[in-house]
Amino acid sequence: MPTENLSDKRMSKFKNKGKEPTKMRDRRIAECVELRKAHKVEGIMKRRNISSVGDEEPLSPEYNTDNKQVFVISEAIQEIVANVNNECPEKQRQGCQAARKLLSRERNPPLKEIVEAGLLTRFVEFLGRNDDPTLQFEAAWSLTNVASGTSWHTQQVVEHGAVPAFIALLASPMLNISEQAVWALGNIAGDGPSYRDALIDCGVIPALLARLTPDAPVGYLRNLTWTLSNLCRNKNPFPRFSAVQQMLPSIIQLLHHSDKSILSDACWAISYLTDGPNERIDVVIKTGVLPRLVELLGFEELAVVTPALRSIGNIVSGSDLQTQAAIDAGVLSALPLLMRHPKSSVQKEAAWAVSNIAAGPCQQIQQLITCGLLAPLVDLLRNGDFKTQREAVWAVTNYTSGGTVDQVVHLVKCGALEAILNLLQAKDAKTVLVILDAINNIFLAAEKLGEVDKLCLLVEEVGGLDRIEFLQNHENNAVYRAAQALIEKYFSEDGDDQCLTTEATDSNFVFGASDVQKRFDF
């Protein structure tokens, strides 16, 4: 997920001016443990088909009581096994359909039970039954839903040999069957990098792209776009360049579609492709997609804005040139609105993008000023939710570390200092440390202007001194040391240290050079 490990990512960027870029990338790609729930607005990894087809009665609500349900299900599965293994096509269709219905229930579909009943072998076999499209369809649907489960479920489907069968089905003249195959393959690709690459090895990309025609119905295209996005997804490793090159033109084309759901998934695809080292970002920028992405930032639908913004955020975390390309495409005029977006998740991502732009050279920082991003940034520092504030704090620290003295002064005048001082109360050690870093940067600028005393007063006036002093009791060593260093350097007197030594007696020092120097050379 692109937002993971942000701080490390930024830290490396922030600190790496002049350091090896490869090291920085290692950190960016580093895996990260998450405690949170996977986020709701993220692109969906796997989906189950639970749409009900017109001619069917909905499942009766009295399945609710647990014991009864288990009992009923095991009975139902026994019946399915019997039917599916029957030689009679009618029975097979019946069994397959019953399985599909069970697997399409809203709640607690018996994925595991179906697998354990050994039904997958037969279902995969049925995929090849070109003579019986209904059976093919029901089997494809059932397998799609099994593959939508956990990794273990997906693995069962793959190990039963479903991949080549599904790829073959893509070419089916029956649109609903082909669509179901697209869907199933999407679930398999979404499982992770190894199945994704396995699919690519089996030639899934040309087979999919062949179905991307102007007359394809929107519903079909939605599935197709989603599956393509899953083929772009996941790192460690990334999908190989040749595969990306194959898919990109079609994805760019989809990015101009009018359907919001297609746009959303196409944007997610772009966001996956840009979530990587600079070479990856370059491939995407070269397609000329940036102006369109910026345009999409202005859409109303959250489902479009979120991945578009994520993509932009990824791009501006790249090299200075790549960031400049995004700026040239007009991203800075789109960001202020997003920073004031009603959804805090959008504010956060926008602040993240700003923080990365602020990590650039002072010319880019100047553009932040010119395009009026400081006022909304300070608003976010004051009123954003915590995650947004954290990103905004990074923006301030990056800005103050790379900005010129005048730029830093300007930021302070916009109210950023007071806002970050308030955030010293944040319950997150890293954020506090990053703020202390920013304060230190601001003091360095004040030193150059000879206005340290004035800054000291300002910090004290808004209650910042109290907070910094309080942090000298912080449990985290780095935090308390940083606070102490600030206090010692700017709010009190100081000590010093020694290098060489001079001989001494009780009454005085012994004057005279100890050794005859060989040769002086300065």
Place this chain on the structure above:
Amino acid sequence: MTSTSFHLPIMELNDGNLQTLTEYLQKTLSPDPAVRRPAEKFLESVEGNQNYPILLLTLLEKSQDEVIRVCAAVTFKNYIKRNWRIVEDEPNKISDPDRTAIKANIVNLMLTSPEQIQKQLSDAISILGREDFPQKWPDLLTEMVNRFQSGDFHIINGVLRTAHSLFKRYRHEFKSNELWSEIKLVLDTFAQPLTELFKATIDLCQTHATDVNALKVLFSSLTLISKLFYSLNFQDLPEFFEDNMETWMTHFHNLLTLDNKLLQTEDEEEAGLLELLKSQICDNAALYAQKYDEEFQPYLPRFVTAIWNLLVTTGQEVKYDLLVSNAIQFLASVCERPHYKHLFEDQNVLTSICEKVIVPNMEFRSADEEAFEDNAEEYIIRDLEGSDIDTRRRAACDLVRGLCKFFEGPVTGIFSGYVSSMLTEYAKNPGVNWKHKDAAIYLVTSLASKAQTQKHGITQANELVNLCEFFVNHILVDLKSPSVNEFPVLKADAIKYVMTFRSQLPKEQLLEAVPLLVAHLQAESIVQHTYAAHALERLFTMRGANNATLITPAEMAPFTEQLLNNLFKALAIPGSSENEYMMKAIMRSFSLLQEAIVPYIPTLIGQLTHKLLLVSKNPSKPHFNHYLFESLCLSIRITCKANRDTVGSFEEALFPVFTEILQNDVQEFVPYVFQVMSLLLEIHTSSIPSSYMALFPHLLQPVLWERTGNIPPLVRLLQAYLEKGATTIASTAADKIPGLLGVFQKLIASKANDHQGFYLLNSIVEHMPPDSITQYRKQIFILLFQRLQSSKTTKFVKSFMVFINLYCVKYGAIALQEIFDDIQPKMFGMVVEKIIIPEVQKVSGQVEKKICAVGITKILTECPAMMDTEYTKLWTPLLQALIGLFELPEDDSIPDDEHFIDIEDTPGYQTAFSQLAFAGKKEHDPIGDAVNNPKILLAQSLHKLSTACPGRVPSMLSTSLPAEALQFLQGYLQAATVQLV
């Protein structure tokens, strides 16, 4: 585990060894060091043996003697603390079998031990855990979780306490994959059982609602569980807790609103179980509100209401302080967030918060009254210096500020009503209702203060509050009251009001207050007279037009005598004999009044000296002492400015005390004494008095120079010696010159102090008769070159350039060139090329630049080697550098790796450092009027040079000096009305 743990000697696990160990443990408890020490030594000598920790554990479990069991537990914990960590490249101090055995048994042992031992073992487990958990102690968590089933809350609380000590670091460590993997693992095993335990414990509270003892145990479990909740939720909102938010928040909310008569404590000071639990729940709610706002939103309004109700129903006792301030802080942090603004918007809500939460918590409590009377110092620190982070008043103030963010108008309106009703109450019966007025003043202050600093008081005030009117109607009355000692709290409030709003009140009102404040210096109450002194001190520092003091000595004239009298009399009041505010006010009064104090000095100096003698016996109040010395300096400066001859009488008064301080080596005072002596010595006009010369050899003692605080004042004192007594030193103390140079050598060896070394060296070169140092000159330069070679920092290079140019001015350019080239051939050229030309732009300070300009001019025009040897190629570049020094802005760039060398203490020609502000001396220009305009000097010198060798100078200029520089140079020549030939 490392493989270095093989050869530990083994102690058998037998009764004999247990017996021996028991005996030694017993002895470690002996009050007699002759018995105790050898026993401790013995234990240390055997702790490296295998089985030693197992023997200790056996004893703490099985010994018949309760004392020995506890002693073994403490010894065990300390042993673990010292030895458990495996340090890379050091031997493993505990054998692997012992480690395994300890980990296998300790949890069980901890849980089954009595409380005293349990605590020790729990500490030991957290030390083990910090090192081994989770990788090397995989089953710890499951073992703990299994105990939740035991149903025995003694055991459960032991587990919870241990868990707390293991998990609390999640609250302050940085996010890292390692940390988060650990938290994830903990969540996977622990979160569900903890939740079950939480629910079960709450159910049990219902079941045992009437059983006090059971409830006590259950509530301490709940508090621990709530703390664990805080730790586990700190880094990020875990999926599990998001899914179970309903359960936790519902219960937390219920617990907040719960009151159980059985759990109420009699104690007024110590927080009870209910308070501790609720206070932790407030923290938990505040955590969620701050960090997980989106997810917590649905629950927040409920918590706001519950916490506010809690505040309304909680009493004034000290035991509730933490709870109340946590609860108020929660409201304060929520009310300033835009999307919760609506929760507070309603006029009734606002009124109710103001009335029931803010006002009551601003009231002066009996605990405050006690502190005011009996512990004035602490009261002042809390009230004046703001070390009141956790107090109710502070929290209430924060809430007022938070509410003012969106509701300044309504809040001010509501409070104005309160203020007048409280004042009316007070007016009805001041004797009984004086606290109402105190609260009213506090309320006005907190409402009006928007920004504040120590230096200026309130710098931004709420425009809706009329501060002047309040001053006239309610503050002046108390200040004017004829009975100074009546209602001391209100008097202190009134004084504080003047101090706080000094920048807001018009000058006439401040002038009206001054004599009243002077009168309050006589109050018996320490807080009251201290505040009066502080207020006066602050008023005297205020600046008016033209940066002059706002209050002038003329305006103070009618009160001068009274002021000085009262200030010194207050130092005699018990409890204020070393009152730093009083002494600071004395200093500030001297500084303000200047010559007006001269008539009083003969009396006052005696009092100050007497004070100094007293405090030098045992210096305990650094600020008081500092201001005492500042006051002495002011007395000297002001008096001697009027009449230099009085310096002798100061020396007479002070030297006996100074001698005592130096003889007894009162470390805190020695640097001050040197500074005052410098000041005195500098006032002398003729030669150096013999009393100073007697001290001279002692000033060179290395032991004095080892203390960094002595260095700047000692250097300054030696400079004064050189200025006034260089010839005396040369004639009567020539044998001390090497020692003096030794000090210089010592100082330039240090990156931090090298500039001090140059101050000294510059004074030596400037003042010592040349003959007296001839023999040392070469050594001096060799030392400087050695330092330049080993660490060429910007600060050193700057000082070095000033010095060599000063030397050049003093001894001539030829002398400089010859001594360099004598040390090493071509040395002079190297210094000019590698140091002066590229770096001279960095020299800062008027005097410093002048010295360099004059020195370089001499090198250019009075040094034949520059014209006639291979140095000639440096001539034009050096001239260009000199013109750059005149015309270009100063180069203040510092190489990156030097940013941390003593940034504040940038070198100047003079001793910039001075601890005592009023002992500072004026900038000294060693060239003085000899050269007024270095540019003219350059022009004239070049002219002279060109007439000596016609044609050469113009040709050198025309071939290689850039046009721009040439243009500047022509300007100088024109101004000097000379021409080059």
